[in-house]
Amino acid sequence: MVGVLSTSQAFTSFTFSGQKSTKALGFPNDAEFPLALKPAANWQPTLQESVTAIEGLAKSGQISSLAQKHGGAIIFRGLPIKTPQDYSEVAHAFGFRAHEEVGRPPLRTVLAKNIKTANEGPPELPIWPHNEYGWSTINPAWLTFSAIVIPEQGNIALASAxxxxxxxxxxxxxxxxxxxxxxxxxxxxxxxxxxxxxxxxxxxxxxxxxxxxxxxxxxxxxxxxxxxxxxxxxxxxxxxxxxxxxxxxxxxxxxxxxxxxxxxxxxxxxxxxxxxxxxxxxxxxxxxxxxxxxxxxxxxxxxxALAIAEDSQVLLTWQPGDVVLIDNHAVQHSRSPWVGNRTVLAALWDEDGKIGDFEEGIEILESSPRVPIVV
Structure with a gap:
């Protein structure tokens, strides 16, 4: 169990079909990928209790250590998130610095503070595995996603393989x-x-x-x-x-x-x-x-490369209120087509010092500017 407030107000891990082993994905340790957490026992947290609990995990360093242990991704299920504003409050509880996008290929709409639609492209079209802004010198360190409305249907591994x-x-x-x-x-x-x-x-x-x-x-x-x-x-x-x-x-x-x-x-x-x-x-x-x-x-x-990335995927069936935390420098993400209404929101976050380069990469970057937007 991962606890922060009391035994009755804590998160506990659960499993779901399709989870993988970090060791099978090229990590040195063996743990579930991704880590899946839900409120323990009979705890039905309010929005503020959810925010306080995640803040406690973040400030204690448990979010970072758990993400590293479990391959860079954590799912929080059972949170009372119903609106973009609810999600904004929970997402900010992780304590990251907001990332400002430079050059934005996908269509997005801002719905709350630092919260945007994930991608407004047609639902029948897939999005293939990728790192967010992996093509740019300016990219976020962390991503969070949340499902507000679910549809009717629904890098380490790549480098190692x-x-x-x-x-x-x-x-x-x-x-x-x-x-x-x-x-x-x-x-x-x-x-x-x-x-x-x-x-x-x-x-x-x-x-x-x-x-x-x-x-x-x-x-x-x-x-x-x-x-x-x-x-x-x-x-x-x-x-x-x-x-x-x-x-x-x-x-x-x-x-x-x-x-x-x-x-x-x-x-x-x-x-x-x-x-x-x-x-x-x-x-x-x-x-x-x-x-x-x-x-x-x-x-x-x-x-x-595409075959390996697709074979390494864990398919998540969204439930209302789900929040997924992804280490953008360790984990790729994608999107499958769906039928019906779906609202998945995204937030992009910065953290310095997570990504580095070999000598060859440093030389490549010498000709590529990096001037992020500082708010």
Whole structure:
């Protein structure tokens, strides 16, 4: 049992179908992945009691230690979360610093303090395994998700498996890093990556700005994390990011595969966008990731990485009020299609010192700016 207030006001672990062993996923220890917690005994916490209990776990260091032991993910079930504001209060109880997004591919809507919709793309379309903002020099350390309305239907592992099955691929990734290109159109489109130029980089644009001012403001935001960008005749904008993907998880002392290679490849295949200009059947652009020097990544390795990521997944059937805490530097996440109404909310959080780089990665990052938004 994990207790913080009293024996009657504590969380206890439970199991659910599909959980995996951390050892099987490449961790040195053997524990359930993810850790699943619920109120113990007959405790039916109020919202404030839930907040106080999680604050106690966080301040005592138990959240961090439990996340490390259980592969970087914890599920809290049975909390009385019914609104975005409820979720905001619980999410802030973890004690992390709020992360400000730079360059936002998915559509999101702010619903409460630091709380947004997870992704407003079509429900029938999947999202493949990825790390949040793994393509950028500016990325969150932690993620929290919560289910408010559930539907009718519903990296460490990757690094370890690739090292065993394709060591030459890992060596090349370590040396060269990965090049991602995101192309943003003028208009929003019905896609899981359908953010427009202004949706991604128009945070400082205001009504009345002329075209020159808009472009200048957009470019200033882009340059927070990339100097490599290009405007197209149709008004769309391509932004290139070259970042390491074989990295160090400093707290775990393990090598982590941190990036969006698998999701970018899965998306390009799904939308039949595997040839230039990578315009998909959804009307959005889905360029294929390349090695950092611009050479193509072999299809066999892209397929292998995606297969390993998908095989390592734990499928969670949401229940109302669920809160999931994810170490973004250790765990990838994805989304399956669903039918009916669903509201899953997300919050992104910062913590310094969790992710590091090998010498090759440090060299790759020398040409990639990192100017986060500080609030």
């Amino acid at each position: 690739l090292e065993k099955q394709a060591p030459e691929f890992v060596r090349t990734l370590l040396k060269k890093g990965v090049r991602y290109v995101y192309r943003y159109g003028v208009q929003e489109v019905k896609s899981n990556t359908g953010t427009s130029v202004l949706g991604a980089y128009g945070q400082t644009v205001v009504p009345g700005d002329d075209a020159e001012t808009v472009r200048r403001k957009v470019e200033a935001e882009v340059q927070r994390h990339s100097e490599r960008f290009e405007w197209h005749e149709d008004g769309s904008l391509s932004v290139m990011h070259i970042v390491p993907i074989i990295r160090k998880h400093e707290k775990l002392g393990l090598t982590t595969f941190f990036g969006n290679l698998t999701s970018a490849w899965g998306r390009s295949k799904h939308y039949r966008a595997t040839e230039p200009p990578y315009l998909g059947s959804d009307g959005s652009y889905h360029p294929i990731p390349e090695y950092g020097d611009g050479t193509p990544i072999e299809t066999k390795y892209l397929d292998l």
